[in-house]
Amino acid sequence: MRLAECTLCILLATQVSVTAGLDPRVLDVDKEKSRAKPGSRMTSRDRDTIHNWVSWYASEGPGASGKSKLGLRQPINREPKYFHEPSGPGGGHYDKRYFRRFIEEKQRNQHLKYLIRAWLEWTQKQNIETWLAHGTLLGWWWSSEILPWDSDLDVQVSEATLKNLAETYNMTTWSWAFEDGNVKKDYLLDINPYWTDRQRSSTSNLIDGRWVDKSSGLFIDITGLSETHPDSRPGIVTCKNMHRYHVNEIYPLRPAQFEDYQAYVPYAFDKVLIQEYRSKAFTLTEYDKYQWQPALNTWVKKENLQPRKLVTLRNGKKMKIKEDEPRGLEAVPKPTLMQNLQRLVRYWQ
Incomplete structure (x- = not known):
């Protein structure tokens, strides 16, 4: 009989909502934030709700003491990540x-x-x-x-x-x-x-x-x-x-x-x-797949800038070289060191 009572208690405990042990202020945060309407401003009550939640979380929330009930040291995480980004390349x-x-x-x-x-x-x-x-x-x-x-x-x-x-x-x-x-x-x-x-x-x-x-x-x-x-x-x-x-x-x-x-x-x-x-930020005229063009005052993709073709050399090796007839923007010369220095001086003035 005693064993059956213990088993029943365990089953009931596992069915309790995970939010049951949380301070009610935690559950109010999303409700308060969802009330903000386009063009509306947060009320003092809204701000106090979030402020109280943050204070509670730091002093009484999960991991605040740093120890479990068994006395074992647990990781302290008083600031859970607020902003979240999707996973995958570029998701950040x-x-x-x-x-x-x-x-x-x-x-x-x-x-x-x-x-x-x-x-x-x-x-x-x-x-x-x-x-x-x-x-x-x-x-x-x-x-x-x-x-x-x-x-x-x-x-x-x-x-x-x-x-x-x-x-x-x-x-x-x-x-x-x-x-x-x-x-x-x-x-x-x-x-x-x-x-x-x-x-x-x-x-x-x-x-x-x-x-x-x-x-x-x-x-x-x-x-x-x-x-x-x-x-x-x-x-x-x-x-x-x-x-x-x-x-x-x-x-x-x-x-x-x-x-x-x-x-x-x-x-x-x-x-x-x-x-x-570092200082190269002012003089580096190629980055990733882009090249700086002073005549256009902008960055241009290299594939648009310098079209190349694959040719076979006499020794049998293959190499991508610039096409004989310049097309598009590749005829625009790269900026000289003096041009870069003049640009830097102009911005210092």
Whole structure:
């Protein structure tokens, strides 16, 4: 009889919902987030719900103590990954919630143009300070355009701006109509609830926010810069991905044109880019399958630039050589060292 009672207890325990032991605030998070309507702002109650959940998770949630009931040491994971991407090659550049399919390069570039244009217009209308960063900043330096091989975009904000985005605009959707082709798109501003942890505690949440194209899943990564060690490293600001700058390298921001719209770049953009990509970022005129063409002020695919054909040499070896009659853009000469130096000086002025 005793054995039957124990067996019955075990069976009942295994049927209990996995959410039974969770704090009710955890179950409310998705409900609160789903209430955000297009163009609406998160209420103080919404923000408090997520804030309370984050606080509960850190202090009482799974793995908070670091030990199991048996006293064995368990891995601590106080910050589960917030943003998720689809699996597969190239999946890391799509938001999983809105991913439909992988987009071809040419079409993807057009989506990204709309994406950055909407971000720049929206931030200026809301009087929000932001500037281009990483590969997006490098694309501005070369041609004031998105690099053709880029599959996502990067911008940075100050910690104060990040706080404003989280408290005022988080989880709001904004519709944008573009003049060319009467294209209309919806963009979601999503700030990572772990943005308040300004030091790198794990690699799960290096990105503080995203501006997401809901029609494709493509996004802009938003990272905040904070002065994490004001006593030992005053004036040094950093993001969670360990990019460090002196505030004088960032401010005052320089106005610039990017994708035919008003943008801003760091004051010492040259130093910022050299720190991240080294000086070759200013002189390397071939990357992957692209080559820089100064006469066109853009990057062009090599197969379009230098058509070649397979020929058999006298010794029997086969080699791809340039065709005798130049076609298309291959007649445009490569930039000289002096041209590259002149370009660098022009941007320093």
